[in-house]
Amino acid sequence: MAQDPSVGREMLPIPDRVKPGLTVFDAKDPANSFPPIEPLRPPKGAPNVLLVLLDDVGFAAGSAFGGPVNMPTAERLADQGLKFNRFHTVALCAPTRASLLTGHNHHSVNFGCVAEMATSAPGYTSIIPNTTAKMPEVLRLNGYSTAQFGKCHEVPMWETSPVGPMDRWPTGSGFEYFYGFLGGESDQFYPELLEGTKRVELPKTPEEGYHLSEDLADKAIDWIQQQKSLTPDKPFFVYFAPGAGHVPLQVPLEWADKYKGKFDGGWDALRDEIFERQQAMGIVLESCELTDPPPGLSQWDDYDDEMKAVLSRQMEVFAGYLEHCDHHIGRMIDAVDDLGVLDNTLVIYIIGDNGGAADSGLEGSSNLFITYNAALDLETPELMKERLPILGTPQSYVGYAAGWAWATSTPYQWTKQVASHWGGTRNGTVVHWPNGFDSRGETRSQFVHVTDVYPTILEAAGLSEPVMVNGVSQRPLPGTSFGYSFDDAKAHERHNLQYFEIFGNRGVYHDGWIASCIHRVPWDSAATAHPFDEDVWELYAPDDWSQAHDLAGEKPDKVKEMARLWLIEAAKNSVLPMDDRVVQRFNAEIAGRPELVTGDSQILYGGMSGLTESSLLNIKNKSFAVTAELAIPADGASGVVISQGGEHAGWAIYLLEGVPYYTHNFLGLNEYTVSGKQPIPEGTHQLRVEFDYDGGGVSKGGTVTLFVDGDQVGQGRVEQTVGIMFASDETTDIGRDTATVVTDAYGPSGQNDFTGDISWIRLDVGDDAHDPDHYIDEGDRLTTILGRQ
Numbered sequence: 001m002a003q004d005p006s007v008g009r010e011m012l013p014i015p016d017r018v019k020p021g022l023t024v025f026d027a028k029d030p031a032n033s034f035p036p037i038e039p040l041r042p043p044k045g046a047p048n049v050l051l052v053l054l055d056d057v058g059f060a061a062g063s064a065f066g067g068p069v070n071m072p073t074a075e076r077l078a079d080q081g082l083k084f085n086r087f088h089t090v091a092l093c094a095p096t097r098a099s100l101l102t103g104h105n106h107h108s109v110n111f112g113c114v115a116e117m118a119t120s121a122p123g124y125t126s127i128i129p130n131t132t133a134k135m136p137e138v139l140r141l142n143g144y145s146t147a148q149f150g151k152c153h154e155v156p157m158w159e160t161s162p163v164g165p166m167d168r169w170p171t172g173s174g175f176e177y178f179y180g181f182l183g184g185e186s187d188q189f190y191p192e193l194l195e196g197t198k199r200v201e202l203p204k205t206p207e208e209g210y211h212l213s214e215d216l217a218d219k220a221i222d223w224i225q226q227q228k229s230l231t232p233d234k235p236f237f238v239y240f241a242p243g244a245g246h247v248p249l250q251v252p253l254e255w256a257d258k259y260k261g262k263f264d265g266g267w268d269a270l271r272d273e274i275f276e277r278q279q280a281m282g283i284v285l286e287s288c289e290l291t292d293p294p295p296g297l298s299q300w301d302d303y304d305d306e307m308k309a310v311l312s313r314q315m316e317v318f319a320g321y322l323e324h325c326d327h328h329i330g331r332m333i334d335a336v337d338d339l340g341v342l343d344n345t346l347v348i349y350i351i352g353d354n355g356g357a358a359d360s361g362l363e364g365s366s367n368l369f370i371t372y373n374a375a376l377d378l379e380t381p382e383l384m385k386e387r388l389p390i391l392g393t394p395q396s397y398v399g400y401a402a403g404w405a406w407a408t409s410t411p412y413q414w415t416k417q418v419a420s421h422w423g424g425t426r427n428g429t430v431v432h433w434p435n436g437f438d439s440r441g442e443t444r445s446q447f448v449h450v451t452d453v454y455p456t457i458l459e460a461a462g463l464s465e466p467v468m469v470n471g472v473s474q475r476p477l478p479g480t481s482f483g484y485s486f487d488d489a490k491a492h493e494r495h496n497l498q499y500f501e502i503f504g505n506r507g508v509y510h511d512g513w514i515a516s517c518i519h520r521v522p523w524d525s526a527a528t529a530h531p532f533d534e535d536v537w538e539l540y541a542p543d544d545w546s547q548a549h550d551l552a553g554e555k556p557d558k559v560k561e562m563a564r565l566w567l568i569e570a571a572k573n574s575v576l577p578m579d580d581r582v583v584q585r586f587n588a589e590i591a592g593r594p595e596l597v598t599g600d601s602q603i604l605y606g607g608m609s610g611l612t613e614s615s616l617l618n619i620k621n622k623s624f625a626v627t628a629e630l631a632i633p634a635d636g637a638s639g640v641v642i643s644q645g646g647e648h649a650g651w652a653i654y655l656l657e658g659v660p661y662y663t664h665n666f667l668g669l670n671e672y673t674v675s676g677k678q679p680i681p682e683g684t685h686q687l688r689v690e691f692d693y694d695g696g697g698v699s700k701g702g703t704v705t706l707f708v709d710g711d712q713v714g715q716g717r718v719e720q721t722v723g724i725m726f727a728s729d730e731t732t733d734i735g736r737d738t739a740t741v742v743t744d745a746y747g748p749s750g751q752n753d754f755t756g757d758i759s760w761i762r763l764d765v766g767d768d769a770h771d772p773d774h775y776i777d778e779g780d781r782l783t784t785i786l787g788r789q
Helices: 072-079 093-102 135-141 212-230 253-257 266-281 305-338 368-372 381-386 402-407 450-461 556-572 766-770 781-787
Strands: 048-053 082-084 145-151 177-181 193-195 198-200 236-241 345-350 429-432 442-444 497-502 505-510 513-517 537-540 601-605 624-632 639-646 649-656 659-666 670-675 683-693 702-708 711-718 732-734 757-765
Touching: 048 093, 048 305, 048 450, 072 305, 072 345, 072 429, 093 135, 093 450, 135 145, 135 236, 135 450, 145 212, 177 212, 212 236, 212 305, 253 305, 266 305, 266 402, 305 345, 305 381, 305 402, 345 450, 497 556, 505 556, 513 556, 537 556, 624 639, 624 766, 639 757, 659 702, 659 711, 670 702, 683 766, 757 766
Parallel strands: 048 236, 048 345, 082 442, 145 177, 145 236
Antiparallel strands: 082 429, 177 193, 193 198, 345 429, 497 505, 505 513, 513 537, 601 757, 624 683, 624 757, 639 649, 639 732, 649 659, 659 670, 670 711, 683 702, 702 711
């Protein structure tokens, strides 16, 4: 494309403009010439951009901001760049990410909550509108190479299946390359990864040294090296968003062992240590006060020594996990430096997308699917003590106690989900760009919000804010570049108004004042919150760094003014109606969001794999049946017929030496198995599993009956069932069980493939689950079954 400098970049793609010239009759004519084809590039001097976003890391976790976790990469970048100690996210992961990449407030791009809890209400649908094109698309259309590594979490749940639609997947919204996962979290040893839109196998096993953070860094380094090899004059935009430090807390144990004994004093003592360092480092104002613990938080001294050992190990694992991730980010920085382009690379390292995560419960969890399924009473101290040796390993799915989330959010009072207080929204951020500013090793204290990142990058690249992208008019960006502060520590802040809201917790910042309203606590997701009208507003003055002194009683008129301002901003940004439900919204029917699969029946085929939970009929808390047509070879068959979930929760139908089995894995606590009596013989047969649910609520038991060609071959009981979710990113697979496995009975991933053939599998729920007509005569099976749908 011939680029004309006079052509603006507000309309994207940039229109082609080719000047007419002499046209000759014969291509061999010496007068024949064509206008030069100039590759699309951003304005001269535009930097590479490396945007790093960690996950669930509180303001005070890392050493760069006074925390206990050694993060040498963040410190190195800060020593040669800038620390921002008043940078704000929105208190929850997916909303922060949607806001970061679109440059708009999270409700205004329909991400008032995480995608798994989307509803049909305005502001909560999880459908990012095309009037707010993402930053990577704008940069790509201006000549940047673009790539994302790690967590996405911005795709509506009903669009996450292998057939999409994929226009809201990373490669459909501006990234030319993607390597990572779509959901909110991933097993760090057994992730379900995509390259582009295709599922990929892991390069090695955990026993061979696999960990997701290292894998993501390897892929990012390879991509950056290739990009600079082939198009050295073209800048890149890399968005590196690893799972760390989001649950599950998993890391090679040598990294966790670095911190042995360092947290034995508990979270109160840790906060005191952190606060002392923060004051010495100038991370907080000299006048800042350490806030009191939030109501209901557990006291360290209430635990016995054995339980303290479990809680300490949780924090050791988290610390090792975070340092391990920072180490691999350092490898990526070194690779950019080795290419000679680090000086002109704008690095924005955001250490967390919200405050420390207190949503694993007051004592944390060794298997968070117990928490996700609202079964906290089953995570007993005895169970946690028993599982102490495996915390952080591939066999665990750890979340740390709420007290550690509070400590890593020092000096603030609250944590993730509490959008009304800085403990939920303030994240340490480092900016490094030697060619872009002269300041080194300094701290900036202007108020900055995640919506400001997009305009900052545009300004650094010399690019205009787009008014039209792909033929669609764009909304103006509400944020402002914070580049004005790079070389001016005393510059007056330009972002002086910002609302916040998550799960009814809400706040508004204006000219230094902050009004806050606590609606629900993050460590009890199953609790019913009180009515919104009973909420009480708090008020904090501009010089109250940590929100230590509530002035609401002294300044009622100011409270009214700020509460009214919040309501105005809420109305402008589609915050209303607020929704304080948490666990209930995991159910698509209750939430009112679309579902990919509807009706009472679904047909699956042999070889299908990587099916997300939202890609299947919901069989939880109801009667169901699974019918599979199998071709058994002469020497018999073994292996998995169908599996959903994995070792932390799930179910599977499989054959062992020809004998059919059904296993329900209840939250890694119990496995209930029902088996047939004899092998299924050679030939084509129908294996059917019927589950007759007891009813009477969620997660109840039921009776399992196995049939082969209509004849009952086995029966037994499942006393407890998974009632809310089987997995975060573990999938349903036909003919195999990948990643972690539902039961060790059939062996690990790669060794449990079904050795016969699977023609089809039918799921039935509701009234049709026990319909005898589902047994179809030989010769007309598939046609008849498809005709019944």
